Amino acid sequence: MTVGTEHPTLREPDLTRPAVEVRGLTKSYGDLTAVKGISFDVAQGEIFAFLGPNGAGKSTTIKMLCTLARPTAGSARVAGFDVVADAKRVRRHIGLVFQEQTLDDQLTAEENLRFHAVLYGVPSDQVESRIARVFELVALSDRRKDLVSTYSGGMARRLEIARGMLHTPRVLFLDEPTVGLDPQTRALIWEDIHRLRREEGITIFLTTHYMDEAENAERIAIIDHGTIIALDMPDALKASVGSDTIALETTDDDAALAALRADGYKVERTEEGLTAYVADEETAVGAVVASVGVPVRTVRAHRPTLDDVFLHYTGREIRDQHGEGTVSMFARAHGARR
């Protein structure tokens, strides 16, 4: 049975609209407001990251966008469909990878994918080719017949990403995609994500509390206490908190200060020595050292990181928050033992 009675333009995701449109989205649980009227757009084909500490409202937002939680106020459209009025269509056009593992580990990888393909109505004649395709995307083709219980945490996660891609969604939501995984596995997963973005042209919306993970995104929204406090490209965010610096200790700081100022550098005295502000520390460091004119004892070049950005906007470091991350890691390890 096909849905012939409906207007055709309403059925397909609208590619001319942003992949995600959020306006004044709010979610309250009793007295607690987890998300406080946030608004933003995510362009088609973009990699967009929600960066924030645990409890900032990242997961609540993703739940609303995925129709798993009903907004208290405001609206959101995903793939052109309203998350409240058109929840079923939204669900059909999104892929989801949760923080917690959601595979059946008594089934093989392939059986898990076939189950998903049927759930999402992938036509029977396309199921096999599509399964082969997503196995390729995450480089797990040689393990497709294995029980998921034999998979490592990283492999299971990649399988979940493959599964999220199976029904050709327009937007792939990744909630803390690499939490609890070792650095090599995280790198591998990011290779997968970039490959499927490149080859399938999908929009990727992720939440993370890892700075280095957020660096993979084209734009980052920093969320804290349910509000977006900064939203821009990673480089622009870094530039917004200050320029690159080169800290110097010399045998004669006064002479060095004068020499640098004479060469047109913006330099300040600090407790340890001198700090020069430059546009690009990598290319400037040689010239700065050359123009000092006196022997240099130490040189430290620094470019603002997302840590600095986060500190600047929230007044604290993200690494202080561990609670939720530890729990998920435990849940994952627990799941693997099952």
Added chain:
Amino acid sequence: MTIVTAPSTTPAPPIEPHTGVTGELRVIAMVWERELIRYVRTRTRIMSGLIQPVLFLFVLGYGMSGLVGTVGGFNFHQFVYPGVVAMSVVMTAMFSALSIVWDREFGFLREMLIAPVSRATLVLGKTLGGASVAAVQGTIMLVLAPLVGIHLTPLLVVQMICLELLMAVAMTTFGVFVASRISRMESFQVVMQMLLMPMLFLSGALFPLNGLPTWLAFITRLNPLTYAIAPFRQVIFNAQNMSAIARAHFSTTVTWFGWALPMWLELSIVVIFAVVFFVLADRGLSRTE
């Protein structure tokens, strides 16, 4: 806000999804298949589903036989056999439903509930899957029939499987409902002990329902399992060569204030029970917060 360059390749063409009845039927079949795959892969479950009824049949059956003796050529273990088969079906059905709690704990329930299919479809697939597994388990028990002197005919086997399926569907929907209301494995075990065991003991599976004290008789009449087990025993006994004395002694009828219920009414009660708990189970599995 900044504009971001679009990826160089064109997006994969979206798959035109199957919708409507065909799509939902495929999902039912898939959920059903998953239950069967999981059943076949967990040998311990098959074994544990067999051991307890076998214990009841041989240990309790033969033990009580000495006490009750042979009446009109009929033994207590012959009497208890249908009850024990039913017990095996009921326990397997309830434990199939248990896998929903398992799925919730390990996240797979979320994968199912987020999918663009109706919840009733998932519950139906789950119910049919659990019921099939339970009926298979009950059918395995048929091999014990000759050992206790129960004579099987092809017609009887068909009747038994049909009744096993009905009983299994009813108990799986009930189990899914219970599972939908609890979120932790530990509480499920407690609920099973407090619900399943009393239901089995008060269902006439292990002793005849006639001649009980009034209060006990009353409770057994409130138990839906009573109405699933009585017809099961009736079709089995009808296929045996039983003397009139044996029939009177090992009565199979359920009475309401002295009125013997016809089989169709007993079966209707089971069907209504199944439908009610199907609806409740469907409502119980909530998708959103």
